[in-house]
Amino acid sequence: MDIQKALTNTLASAFHDLFDQKVDPDSLLLQATRKEFEGTYTFVMFPFLKLTKSSPEASGEKIGNYLLKHLSEVSAFNVVKGFLNISLSPAYWIRLFEELYLKKEIGSFPQKESRVMVEYSSPNTNKPLHLGHLRNNFLGFSIARILKAYGYEVIKANLVNDRGIHICKSMVAYSKLGNGETPETAGIKGDHLVGKYYVLFDKEYKRQVRELMDAGMQEEGAKKAAPWMEEAQQMLVDWEAGDPETVGLWKKLNGWVYQGFEATYRQMGVDFDQYYYESDTYLLGKDIVSEGLEKGVFFKKENGSVWADLSEEGLDEKLILRADGTSVYMTQDMGTADLKYRDHQIDKSVYVVGNEQDYHFEVLFKIMRKLGRPYANGLYHLSYGMVDLPSGKMKSREGTVVDADDLMAEMINTAREHTQELGKIEGFSLEEAEALYEILGLGALKYFLLKVDPKKRMLFNPQESIEFQGNTGPFIQYTHARIAAILRKAAQIELDYSAARCRNYLSLETVEQSLIFQLNDYSNKIAAAAEELSPALIAQYLFDLAKEYNRFYAELPIFSETQAEEQAFRVALSAQVAKTIKSGMGLLGIDVPQKM
RNA sequence: GGUCCUGUAGCUCAACUGGAUAGAGCAACUGCCUUCUAAGCAGUAGGUUUCAGGUUCGAGUCCUGACAGGAUCACCA
Structure with a gap:
């Protein structure tokens, strides 16, 4: 059931029947109705006034009435200025919920016949990992999971710079x-x-x-x-x-x-499925140089050095091979690109590398395209911004790097102190408590680094950056733990909250409606995150979902003062939110606790 | 200097790709625990979206030009 499609189709026939205009349904865009107005979807009239030849209000009224008559899911509408806000019926919402609730797997897409490699981490072996590597690793790992959920076969690769x-x-x-x-x-x-x-x-x-x-x-x-x-x-x-x-x-x-x-x-x-070592690969790519010379993609200067001329593409000349015949970074990367393809027949290849190498990858991809590599159009540079400290850029020479091991240990420690302060570990064994601190500390850190748009550079303030309240990992984890408590209670009183039992609940509150809407939106977010290579979209989504759930939690009773079907529905709704949170946090590489 | 990225509340970030009165969190202030976890909820306050033009029914978003910050432009990786 795709309500948006049904709506745009009906809108198109409305234009046909009411105004005798032919409109392509796919060209009609619906947007989410803003919170302060009644409705779920909004159709903007302004672009179509030339077709309706009447005022925005009148056009909206006519089309709204048409929808009401021709689509049973539409229960009401209102027109504010040029905006047609469409409300959907409780029956629709409950049916949608049931459909989601009965799905065995959440947020999974049909398997694509397509294989993608995500290369991330790629450390130098002369010093330990630092905060910048954390952003890289968390991004890479998360993107791998997101692409997998989206239906790709994913290979996680680590190209170790060991020489x-x-x-x-x-x-x-x-x-x-x-x-x-x-x-x-x-x-x-x-x-x-x-x-x-x-x-x-x-x-x-x-x-x-x-x-x-x-x-x-x-x-x-x-x-x-x-x-x-x-x-x-x-x-x-x-x-x-x-x-x-x-x-x-x-x-x-x-x-x-x-x-x-x-x-x-x-x-x-x-973790990684495949390690590459530069000590094995640094000589690769030299044969591509001669290939490129033959194809006229490269040219040789008098001193014997080899160059690619990319001035037609708006770039300049780029060195491919030194005069003494030794290779440069670009030579290796050409070779490694071929190697990856030979090893795994990948259709797409994502390089998780900082934005200081934007130019390098732009050149590399253009060259591979000119060389006619079959995989060239599937090359992506997931370029992320640097992590700055309040004092500015991290510099190892000045001792201002934040060490990865230290930071993670610190996070876990902070989680320990914070949890003990709140007195929330009654009934926990020592191991359970330690496991919880780790889940929370790492959850806070990962969420913090992933919630920001990858391509933007971000600020990390060791004193203030990692909170446990508000838009944070622990906030979302807390929401999950709250629901887990509800489910434990439901099990304890042997409440039946099967789909069949929820079906008769038709007096939905708006919070409940909007939760169903958001739950249904999960797969759209995965698709967007996969296409834009942005875990931040998942993080933002989970925060909004958790926030909305907490509102529901505070406003509506579940176990007391409720009808049987109301109770069943609210527990089922909670269970579905928990499932979605667990799944979404999983895409970020973050665990969720049952208790905290 | 050329190229690319960024500029939104005091701070950290959003804004469904051109739509309504630009939203969250932190920090500040005010309420809410004898009911399912207060790491929560509700509310108050906080904005000339760096600036100046332009495009159109409509611009934080698009185009031009400034300004500011960053990256990059090696026979380095």
Whole structure:
């Protein structure tokens, strides 16, 4: 039953019967009626006054009456200025509710014959994850779930940047100052340990640069001539040559980092189906260079470097291969794009990468299109904005990064304090209580990072950002826990709230109507979130739903002063809201508790 | 300097893609726990949507131009 379609079809025939005008039903748009007016859907008359040749009010009246006569679901209408507000009958609402209530699965779409890869996280292995990575990981994981719900087969991929000069920096510092330290002996996570040496490298390197400059060297020269930098560069060369000692050290440090990352990912609640490592893929793409030269997509300069000329597309020339024949970032990414396609025959590929790489991906996608890749039109860059601190941008060198592990631990701790303050853990075992703190702390954090439009950059204030009231994860989780309590009580008194029992309840309150409307809207939101790659739409939806439910909860009694069918319906409605919240929060990667 | 993104209440964010009197949350203030969880609900206050033009029945949304913030424009990744 698609009421919007029925309405637009009837509107079109109204134009035909009343005004002798042919109108395409698909061109007629309905919008949700604003809260302060009576009705569910609103049809705006203004664009059609030329067809009706009468005033907005008169046209609205005529069409409203026509709807009333020809569509049984329409129970009333009113016209305010040029807006025709349409009300639907209680019978319609109850029927719609029953339809939703009886569905086994909520918010699921028919399986598409289409496979999509979502690449996210993609960390460097020289330092631990920070707040920016949290936004990336939560976004990627959530988008993967949303696309899956929308019917795609989804592959979550992590392209680990495990080689390069940055790793070598940590390696140099460790070989100088490490003294055989390990995560075990140091008592810290492997990624943090390696990060420590990365910072130590930077410190010493800066000192060396300053020393050289004091001795009269220019800054640029000093930066290259600093002994540790020269060693790091040499290490990179050795690594590429496969020098056993260098590779051994590299493996050791990376192994520690992976152990650390794994713990962080587990705490974040994200996972991957496929890992790619740049140490395996960094040489890929070179054969595409020759292919591109043959096809005339690329051209060679006198010194032997290879370029793509994108000036016709409004961009400029872009380097594809260095004069010495070594590859650049773009070369690798072309190769990896092919690799992903070869491995999984994907139709779409989503790259969850920060917006500082907008230009890079614009170029990459254009090149793949020019090369005639079959998957080129399915490439998307989910470009998200940076997370700023009140002090401005996070800078690892200035020690202003917010560490991911620390932040999550802090969140869980705050949840613990807050819950204990409210005295809400009576009857909880210790394990149950700890599990709850984790659900709430991470829920607050994830919701906070996901509720904002991904492409906008956002502000994170450690002191104030994470609340447990208002538009927050815990608010929605709380709503779920409240409903769970109702369902426990219903079970306890053995209340029958089957669909058949709700059917006779026809004196719906407006809150109840609007809840049914919102429940029905869930699948539309999933579709929109999937198409726009925006979990924020789900977050916003869940907040609105929870808010509306809490209004219902405060205004209407359930177990007392109610008729049998009224009671059954309200419990069933609550159950459906809880189900939707659980499902929607699941799309955000957030758990919901039964009690809190 | 070129290109791209952003600018909405004191703060953090919405606004169904051009529709009605621009909405939430936080912070402030006022009510509501002897009924299903007060991490809640109801209310008050808070706006020249950065500015100036333009397009039309109608603009926060579209176009032009300023202004402000950010990103990017490497034989870096």
